[in-house]
Amino acid sequence: MRFLIVDDSKAMRSILMRALKTAGYDGSTFVEASNGNEALTQVRAAGVDVVLADWNMPEMNGLELLRALRAEQNPVALGFVTSEGSSDVRDLALSSGALFVITKPFTPDVLKSALAAVAS
C-alpha cells in the first residue's frame, strides 16, 4: 500500500510512519508532504492509496486538500489525524468525503482499525 502522510510537522510525519509500520504496514511505501499543496502534487504525480492528513496546515489545510481532490473527481481514501476532534470538525470532515477522523493522541491499533476498510 502507498501512503501519503501530510503534516507540517516533520516529527508528526515520523510518528505516523512508525505507527503505521507497527500497525502492520511495514511493507508499504510512505510519501510525505508538509501541506495540502505539496500533497496535491504528490497525488497527481504518483498516485497513492491512502492519504493521512492533518487538519490545520499552512498554505492549504487538510479540508481544502480533501475538497480539491474531490473537485478533481479523485476518490483516494483520505483520513484526518488531528488534535481537532470536536464533533463539528468530525461532521464536516466526514460529510466532505473523509474516510475517518483520528484524534491525537492515537495508538497503532486505532490506525489499524480505521484503515481496515481500505485494506480489505
Place this chain on the structure above:
Amino acid sequence: MSGPLPIDHWMDVMEAATSEVAVATLGVGNVERFARLDEPSTVMSGAYLPLVGVEDQLQIALAALPDDCGRIARAMLGMAETDDLPIADVADAINELVNIIAGGVKSKVFDRLGALQLGLPIFIHGPPQPTGRLRTRVTPVRIGETPAVLMVVQHREQEA
C-alpha cells in the same frame, strides 16, 4: 460545566495524558513523576500551548534542558542520539509532543468542560515570568531516561 478547574487538577490531567502519549503513541517509555514545584528549578527550553475554554484559559508546557529537548526530539524521530538535529527540528518535535498531549488533555476534560480550543504551540528558551496574577505548577518527570518538566500556567482568578 461547573466552573474552572483547580490548577492541580489540570496537572493531574496533563500527567495522565503525557504518560499515555509516551507509552502508546510515541513508544518512548514510561513517565516517572516527582514532587510538584511552583516553578522550574532551572532555566529550560520548551513548548507552550494555550488551551481555551468557556471558563478556563491556561497554558500547558513541556520543558527541558536544551540537550534533553534534543534527546526527546531524536527519540520521537527515531534518530540515534549522535545524529545531528537542527534546533528548528527540535522545536518542531517538542511542539508536536505538547500538541499531542494537549489532545489527550482535551479529551479527558471534555465531559466536564466541553470542547477546549487548542492554540498553536510555540517553543521558548527560558522560563515564564511569574506575576501576581499567574500561578504556575511544575511536575519534574523522566520521559524514558530523559529529565523534563510538565508545566501548567493559569491566571489566579480563574482557579477554583
